[in-house]
Amino acid sequence: MASKQIKVTLIKSPTGRVARHRACIRGLGLRRMHHTVSVMDTPENRGMINKVVDMLAIEES
Structure with a gap:
């Protein structure tokens, strides 16, 4: 069974953000x-995405 993927694009700079937010960006790759x-669409990745959703463009596939 293939697991669901999410495409994530960084659209705003993490410069000047909280260190935890920068860590989430790096954690997502x-x-x-x-x-x-x-x-992968996992609860862990969803949590990181939700922390910095204002800086990302998300496309579910």
Whole structure:
């Protein structure tokens, strides 16, 4: 069974944000502006996405 993936793109800079928010960005695998990654749809990843949702563009597939 294939698990669901979520495409996440960083659209706002993490500069000047709280260290925990920057850690969530790095934890999702995002490295720079307009970088897109596909992550597994797990509760852990959803929690990180919800912390910094204002900085991300999310596409569920």
